[in-house]
Amino acid sequence: MGLDIRFPIGMMFALLGLILLGTGLFTGADAALRITPVININLIWGAVLFLFGIVMWGSAILGKNR
């Protein structure tokens, strides 16, 4: 077919996840967030996005090999 959209989607979200993970690690949980207990949302969500990206990428590779 040409371009399998799962590749760019997977790549983009994996990268986005890494950016958020990095931000979360370096800036820590934001006390100004008004949530108690304070959550390091960047860290958590960064991990989620990264995993999502990897899963997408993985399914694209599996699809290609089939």
Next chain:
Amino acid sequence: MNPSSVHLSPIDYSILGLYIAFVIGIGFALKRQMKTSADFFLSGRNIPAWVTGLAFLSANLGALELVGMAASGAKYGIATCHFYWVGAIPAMIFLAVFMMPFYYGSKARSVPEYLKLRFDERTRAFNSVSFAVMTIFASGISLNALAKLLNQLLGWDYNICLWVCSLIVLLYVLKGGLTSAIYTEVLQFFMIVLGFAPVVYLGLKDAGGWEAVKQKLAGVATQPAVYNLSDSASKTFQPDAWTSAWKPLLAGPSQNPMGIDLFAMVFGLGFVLSFGYWCTNFLVVQRAMAAKDMKAARNTPLVAAVPKMLFPALVILPGMIALALTATPGKEYHLPQAIISQARMNDAIASVRKSAVGHADTTSALKSLTSAADTSFNPAKVQALLHAAPGTPDATLAIEIQDAVVNDYDGVILSLVKRYCPTGLLGLALTALLASFMSGMAGNVTAFNTVWTYDLYQAYIAPNKSDEYYYWMGRVITVVGIVLSIGAAYFASMWTNAMDIIQLVFAFVNAPLFATFLLGMFWSRTTGTGAFIGLLAGTAASAIFHACTISAGNLPGVKGGYIHAFWTLPSDMAQNFWLASFAFIVCFVVTVALSLSTRRTKSDEELTGLVYSLTPRQTVEQAWFARPGTIGIVLLAVCVLLNYLFW
């Protein structure tokens, strides 16, 4: 610059940059696949159902939808879910099970082309011209709203926003055509869900959970004027008005914040408007028509229906959370309002004191205050202000005047983003918002360029040219379409009243459409003349209905009733839904009557594949549980369950 605007850090910009790089990159990567006009306009019809399904949903999910649903969630509560659970889902299922075989099987390249095959050039011309114009204006309205939002929130220059966003969309659509639009729409879908989900999660946590939200909204429902949700201080609803989807509706227009009755909701919105949009609007149908085979084409709306059912939690819930937070003391959150500047506040205070001393009535006090402060106010609160003014010091009066400013519902989703998103997540949420705008705009542009090239240019202006010629025309018109959208955006920003009129005309045109398609697909006796005159009659009926009715609290003019207000409806929405119902019925009746009294111009053979009764039933190659009909029933059952859960 707005003092409450947000600051983006380099991290946020890098997220934005990453997204932009990817969407443009996808466009360029697809350039190699674009060889014919069919590749450019129809994606060569070889895209899998999960992709077309998500694109189907995403094309509709423009930022106006995101912003608007949160706004409605605050304004009307859970009743907003009806747009999805009563409106969209049944329509999408109907499209998949009953209509896609005709759209896809007829080999029509667009919705207007289906009309030509089924009826004749008249109906097609009417539909393609009105659609082309509408879709450009829709694109422009979106673009204008986006640029205004970015300007307000980030202080970016309005013009730069407009041109840069348009350029990005132009680049990837020009290179990769419909395929590019569809692929980026899928990307944008995930972006929107993953970008906003954390905001909703954080909001829910902050509010104390769903039960706490319900409890707070119960308090709001009993005294809505306090939160500027009602113009009358004495208005009160049942405690579940914001959290029960059906009971307030069944209790009548005065018992629900939307001000509608059951018939208008179920028939006007649920049937006429929803089916009219989801089943006939080429913007979404184009995505289904790009699927790789009939099975994928029929599954497209079904695939889209699954996330659509769950979307209220993402788009409507934030509005309800925002309202609950406003009603929770100590949260330091208020539904967004225009903030009155210091200079104007002095004028406003003076105006109130003057009105109080002069014993002015609420209406004239309101008028004077509005011009002093350059914003709108809640009449109930203004009335209270007049009584309280004499004994109240300036500082306190200023607070109360600010409190009386009407809510800016459209600002709700952004206010939540500002409240909860630290650097990083902020970039993600804003990119998600941008993504939703782009998916809407790209959708409009690809639908426009296809309808122009095939239904207007090829049909009437330059037929019988080579395929290369039409491919070239398609690219040219993509550029033209974007430029026209920018023009429409400027028009929308400068002449808001003219824009309201234009949108009104679109509503008139859309209302009767579904009747024409329904009769065309399911009654072989429908004739070309019947369809065309019926459509015109339905459109005219919309205009007449509008001219003869008005909704409570509005003055005759753009809101209707300028011939004479024979009927006053409880709310704008009620007027909308009844107008649609009326137009549909008129179109239906006229089409049937005229079809019976005119001769058919097409034989049964010509109509095979276009009409239900003349199309051989498809041989069942699929297991019974994979058939669209079965899946449709299951989805409908889940939808009913959702309605029951939030009864």
